[in-house]
Amino acid sequence: MSSDSADGSVNRTRRTFLTAATSVVGVAGAVGVMTPFVGSWNPSAKAKAAGAPVKVDIGKLEPGQMVVEEWRGKPVYILHRTEAQLAELPLLNSSLKDPDSTIEGSQPPYIKGVDRSIRPEIFVVIGLCTHLGCAPKFRPEVGVTEFNSDWGGGFFCPCHGSMFDLSGRVFAGTSPASQNLVVPPYSYEDKNVVVIGVGEEVA
Ligand code: FES
Numbered sequence: 144m145s146s147d148s149a150d151g152s153v154n155r156t157r158r159t160f161l162t163a164a165t166s167v168v169g170v171a172g173a174v175g176v177m178t179p180f181v182g183s184w185n186p187s188a189k190a191k192a193a194g195a196p197v198k199v200d201i202g203k204l205e206p207g208q209m210v211v212e213e214w215r216g217k218p219v220y221i222l223h224r225t226e227a228q229l230a231e232l233p234l235l236n237s238s239l240k241d242p243d244s245t246i247e248g249s250q251p252p253y254i255k256g257v258d259r260s261i262r263p264e265i266f267v268v269i270g271l272c273t274h275l276g277c278a279p280k281f282r283p284e285v286g287v288t289e290f291n292s293d294w295g296g297g298f299f300c301p302c303h304g305s306m307f308d309l310s311g312r313v314f315a316g317t318s319p320a321s322q323n324l325v326v327p328p329y330s331y332e333d334k335n336v337v338v339i340g341v342g343e344e345v346a
Pocket residue numbers: 272273274275276277300301302303304305319320
């Protein structure tokens with residue numbers, strides 16, 4: 144009966160991905176920001192299912208905007224962080240479970256630091272909660288009282304309440320997720336093209 148049953152997990156993952164994609168567009172619309180055009184010249188659906196890399200044009204992704212792509216059947220969030228959002232990250236370390244992302248599998252070895260990215264302003268992460276796999280919602284607003292007045296923006300998983308910052312790092316306290324959101328292997332083909340699925344060391 145419940146969509147949380149084991150048998151429904153695949154469909155739930157798919158559904159929550161679509162929900163995330165929809166909510167992202169909704170957030171962008173709510174703050175009066177145009178949803179960016181994101182051109183991609185991806186392989187066929189069959190090739191994507193087999194795990195082929197996905198190229199994403201981020202040339203028109205403005206600061207504060209996020210888009211969702213699909214890679215290996217998983218949602219990948221690509222967020223263009225603002226200078227203010229980047230400045231907030233090191234201030235949060237004492238509030239997080241794993242501020243340096245030391246848990247194996249959290250990110251590729253060439254990803255370092257609190258921004259967890261190759262280029263600080265562009266954050267690439269798999270949009271699946273590390274608790275039970277729901278898709279966290281993008282909540283960039285500051286001081287949201289439903290969380291607390293110190294909320295500086297991040298990702299919120301409504302399934303069981305896990306909260307992550309804008310580097311996908313999970314907050315200590317009530318968040319049931321114990322691991323940060325996972326950064327996939329990726330690289331840049333050029334300044335405006337992210338290649339998801341091909342790591343920097345082999346690009
Ligand atoms: S799946 Fe995200 S908090 Fe449980």
